[in-house]
Amino acid sequence: MPKARILSRRTLFRGKVFSVTTELVREPNGITARRDVIHHPGSVVILAVDHKKRALLERQFRHAAGKYLWELPAGRIDTGESALAAAKRELREETGYTARRWRRLLFYYASPGFLSETMAVYLAESLTAGRATPEADESIATRFFPIAPLVRAAAAGRLEDGKTISAVLAYAARRQRD
Incomplete structure (x- = not known):
């Protein structure tokens, strides 16, 4: 399955439960976009x-x-x-x-x-x-x-x-x- 390619990533917050990043990505459909992501372990x-x-x-x-x-x-x-x-x-x-x-x-x-x-x-x-x-x-x-x-x-x-x-x-x- 194709994945997005992360062109750049900056961590905005890192806490006990989750972290927040802003990422410049090239998605599988070819679109380049900035995405804010909350990362959580599940x-x-x-x-x-x-x-x-x-x-x-x-x-x-x-x-x-x-x-x-x-x-x-x-x-x-x-x-x-x-x-x-x-x-x-x-x-x-x-x-x-x-x-x-x-x-x-x-x-x-x-x-x-x-x-x-x-x-x-x-x-x-x-x-x-x-x-x-x-x-x-x-x-x-x-x-x-x-x-x-x-x-x-x-x-x-x-x-x-x-x-x-x-x-x-x-x-x-x-x-x-x-």
Whole structure:
């Protein structure tokens, strides 16, 4: 697959989670353009479903959104870590739960026009409760929700978190197909 050729790159910001560059590129179609890119190592999203077919969601304050949101557990993939290992770690840290069965449900780019972040969505089943160990800056409440009302909420626009909407609808579509 053809790739863009980077003619020049300048780093504008380098932080703990991401960096920002401005790049002069020649794209495969021959167009030369300046592109600003947020570089991110990738994230995982976990759709943890219990034996009653309920999904585990978290409620936490999201500064960029300016409010509390219900969303699936998720987090960044650490350097040298596989996506599956990150998913297992994030579920355990944020919720205390572990799962015996894991399956990748989706893989997508969060916003490919300017962001390199990928999202690997995993289905986690056969759950066992444990003790959460969230990071110092995380205050997370958890609750199980039946899948069917979540699907209706996603379809009606009542869920506001993109990764949660994608995962819930993909899970529902897969259940209909299987």
